[in-house]
Amino acid sequence: MSDRDAIVQRFRDGDKFLLTTHENPDGDALGSLVSMNAVLQALGKDTVMFMREDEFPLPYEYRYLLADDQAIHFEPGDLLDRTVVFLDCGQFERMDVDFLRNDALTLINIDHHHDNTRFGTLNMVEGGASCTAELVYSLMKELGVELTPFIADALYVALVTDTGRFMYSNTGPDAHRMAADLIEFGAVDVHDVYVRLFEDQPYAKVQLLARALATLKRFDGGLVTVCNLTKDDFDETGSEETFTEGIVDFARSVSGTEVGVLVRELTGEGREHQSKISLRSSGDTVDVSAIARGFGGGGHRQAAGATTEKTVEQIINEVRDAVREQLAGDATPAA
Numbered sequence: 001m002s003d004r005d006a007i008v009q010r011f012r013d014g015d016k017f018l019l020t021t022h023e024n025p026d027g028d029a030l031g032s033l034v035s036m037n038a039v040l041q042a043l044g045k046d047t048v049m050f051m052r053e054d055e056f057p058l059p060y061e062y063r064y065l066l067a068d069d070q071a072i073h074f075e076p077g078d079l080l081d082r083t084v085v086f087l088d089c090g091q092f093e094r095m096d097v098d099f100l101r102n103d104a105l106t107l108i109n110i111d112h113h114h115d116n117t118r119f120g121t122l123n124m125v126e127g128g129a130s131c132t133a134e135l136v137y138s139l140m141k142e143l144g145v146e147l148t149p150f151i152a153d154a155l156y157v158a159l160v161t162d163t164g165r166f167m168y169s170n171t172g173p174d175a176h177r178m179a180a181d182l183i184e185f186g187a188v189d190v191h192d193v194y195v196r197l198f199e200d201q202p203y204a205k206v207q208l209l210a211r212a213l214a215t216l217k218r219f220d221g222g223l224v225t226v227c228n229l230t231k232d233d234f235d236e237t238g239s240e241e242t243f244t245e246g247i248v249d250f251a252r253s254v255s256g257t258e259v260g261v262l263v264r265e266l267t268g269e270g271r272e273h274q275s276k277i278s279l280r281s282s283g284d285t286v287d288v289s290a291i292a293r294g295f296g297g298g299g300h301r302q303a304a305g306a307t308t309e310k311t312v313e314q315i316i317n318e319v320r321d322a323v324r325e326q327l328a329g330d331a332t333p334a335a
Contacts, residue, residue: 003122007108008142010122016046016082022094023055024276024305026245027197030062031158032087032132035151036110039136042145048072048082052097059242060205061197065154075099083108088132090298092119110135113300115289130168130175133158137178152186156193164249165198168302169284198246205243208233212247212262222256223327224320228312229264241267244278252280259286259323263312277315279304291322 019037021029033049040047049066053073058066076082079099083106089095090113100107109120112135114127129135133155140151159179163171166179182188212227219226229244244264252260262278277295279288281302289304295318297306308315 002124002126003120004124007110007122007124008139010083010106010108011040011043011045011139011143014045014083016078017085018048018050018076018079018082019085019087020050020089020095020097020100021087022089023052025051025055025058025062025088027062027161028131028133028158029088030058030065031154031156031161032110032136034065035133035140035154035158036085036087036136038148038151038154039140039143039145042148043143048076050076050097052095057240057242059245060202060240061245062157064196065157080104085110086120087111087136088113090116092117094298110139113289113298115293115298128172130170130172131158131162133162134174134178137181147182147186149187152182152188153193156182156186156188156190157197160193161197162300164302170300170302202243204237204239207237208239208243209247209250211237212244213250216251216254218254218257219316219320220324222254223258224261224316224323225251225254225257225259226261226263226316226319227251228262231265231267234267241276244276248278248280252282258282258327259288259291259319261316261319263315266307273309274307275310275312275315277306277308277319279319286323286326290326291319294318294322 017040019033021033037047037049049071051071056068084100085108087110090111107120109123110132111125112127112129112132116125118125124135126135137155159175163175183190211233212229215227217226248260248262260280264276266274266276279292281288287301289299289301292299292304292306295306295308299305
């Protein structure tokens, strides 16, 4: 059951808000965050956006949406006066910050992940939506806020990335209608957005892609396609961790692949034995969010991820087992 009406009323009546999203934010997370923030500011609300400092720099493609100095990285002194709004966050643990665990806070949870745990005081979770930005757009219209070029651009970035450029199976009629509205009334430059997201890439990022593709391996007759990156790959190419955005899609796109996997070693102090797993499915046959949950992560049916201390070999074996179980009709994740 959705608390949509109560959330709309809270947005109308409330004065102060703190907005946040999940760790390792993608296009939908950031687009939804900054557009919702802009909507509330248009209503005259006092808003702040919170993200942990270690999330910066953001992925190269999205940095223009949110600069480091536009978000806070600490608990505001007036926290208890603010309503906390989580956007595109399926579980509280994906932005697990101690000060947000205060029972005195009102948490609004706006999301489209089908496995959302509904951790909010008020929850607006619509698993049929193509992206969380679709929900933000509908709230914007209900609140009577006028679409601006900035809001339109942020929403379009969220929409085009979370639908895989309108190719994923979550791309319904509402997604296309939203895109048409944003282009017509929001002055979105479609070509400019495409270039920023998918073409204007640093040379180091292309070098990193080449290294990942050089490791490409196929398992179980091609059902699972895997590539991996080590710390040396990042060091020797001068790449940032965020430069891995989109690499897993090359694994997924290989003909016959049900699940594409990217395993990359994490860099930085205190992360010496950790790896990030990115999972993408080619259709609705395999739910990769269930596989990610087996590693302590989560996400969408077609796009998910997790962080683990397991070896590359262990990860590959457990992903293969989980894919086989799902294809055999047992959706229980292996971990």
